[in-house]
Amino acid sequence: MLLLAAGCGPAGPPQFRVNLEGYDAERVSQFQRQSIVEPLAELFGTPDEPLVPAGTGLQPELLAMAAGPVGSDEEGRSRGLYRQHCATCHGVSGDGAGPTASIQDPYPRDFRWGVMKYTSTAGGAKPVHEDLDRLLRRGIPGTAMPAFNNLADEEIEALVEYVKYLSIRGETELLVVAQVVQQDDYPVDRDVLIEDYLLPTAHWWELARSLVVERAEAEPLRPALATHDERTASIRRGYALYSSKNAQCTQCHGPEGRGDGPQADALYDDRNKRKLNEPPERFALPIQKLRPRDFTEGIFHGGSRPIDLYWRVHVGIKGTPMPAGGPGPGSGGVLKPEEIWDVVEYVRSRGE
């Protein structure tokens, strides 16, 4: 059963696995499965032949390069980039449960929840294109995610587009499954599928552009760091802010940034938090804790440039307990931009 689901063997072309994470799959009837699989196949196609639902703004030519089996077409353009570079970890369905996922810490991203950790966008927003592009090119240091900067620009674009496709499909599926399985309400009305599930999901991706914390606006607010004294002053200020009761950084990251705060041993990202107190057989991978960063390692998953660290503190890390420290929609934030730069300087100093 598992092999067939993963797309091996004589069963035919690979299919997307239904996302029943957290549910008791044995209690889901054939009719329920059909009510999930059929509308999604009609809208999104298959791993070999993706379809672009209207209103999502996805580009079919890019998807065509990423989808399908590895090879190239008559014009020599790449095909199957996703399967070649990504599926071993992220899975054909983008479920973060590919063949090598179980031995990784952290697990590869499950795109289907529509949550990306390292973004430049405020307030729970999706990433923008540049965020994903950067991630693919640089990889995620300290994890199994490699840097793909040797791929051609167009190939990276194709992969970014395909990840977005898997994510939009995944989130739409989440809503369908919630209705069909959790609510025991099926079949899904087509209008509801498009207008309540698909279009709002696609809309969040469009909206992300307006929530970017612009580098061009953030960087001028950085304090002068030309002299040793200036730098030391910034680090001192940053340390005071880091330790203050305002932002509670030390709770997780510890009094000296070693990732050993009082909360450090009981943290989970959203994907794993779901597994707490639930039967483990309902999930593809066992529960995994989330370790807060130890700055003294000098390795930062989202990148170690000052602007990368600035973004992490300002907008937080989506899907994890790391909150947004800076201003965002609906919230003034506990740190001003200048203060965030000082905190960044402190964090950087710990890794030296």
Added chain:
Amino acid sequence: MSKRYTRRQFMGRAGAAAAGAAALGFGVPAVVHGGEGQWANLTGRFVYDGTPPEREKLKVDKDVECCGKYDIRDESLMVGEDGGLAGVFVYVRTRSVEVCPALAEAVEARVTLDNRDCIFIPHCMTIWYEKQEFYIVNSDPIAQNVAFSPLGDVPANIVLSPAPGENVDATYSFRRKQSVPVPIACNYHPWESAYILPQAHPYAAISAPDGTFAIESLPVGELEFQVWHERVGYLETHQWSRGRFEIIIPPEGLDLGTIKLAPALFEKDE
């Protein structure tokens, strides 16, 4: 065949349809409910039919200088003196239920969640997301966090500075309804919890400490309701499959009377 929507069209559509029809006074085809413009109430009282267990004291191991002085206990089963069960959500499940215009005018602009005495107050809330804003405030002298991830909606992970001071409040707008209440957590103080139910109408109530609930000005006619309680999820009884029931609201309103709930329903699954 799906239609193509621009973002502006999509966001404006729902609001425009309602506003436009009302403003022009055009005959929007009446929803099939008996008696145009008749509104009536649904009331009832939930009773825990037995002696409730003592509320567990929660582990308060963070910010103990501030929070240790409070007697913080589990709020997942709140039974009043004569058995009234609080915190039961009762809400209309019928899609596109007609909403009494008077309610739209009287609705409060905000639903407020307070961080006070190291817990969330109130523990349970409902919100008419199209009309109301979720306002979150910190009244405690320690930094607080409010985190929730409504399905298909924008996740929130908000930090609030210690009160009094700057940045002690925030607002959040839900953009879709949810079928079950959304759990709210605090990453700094793991014992804290609350629930909020965003709906596309005001017909959602939570039973009070004495177990009573009232949903006012419902459209007369047949409606389906969902009943939910944090301890069990759907409040399934032998009459309510999956915690749902369908009834006809008559013009004079309907009182469901006392609804006794067996303690066995609320047993925590281990």
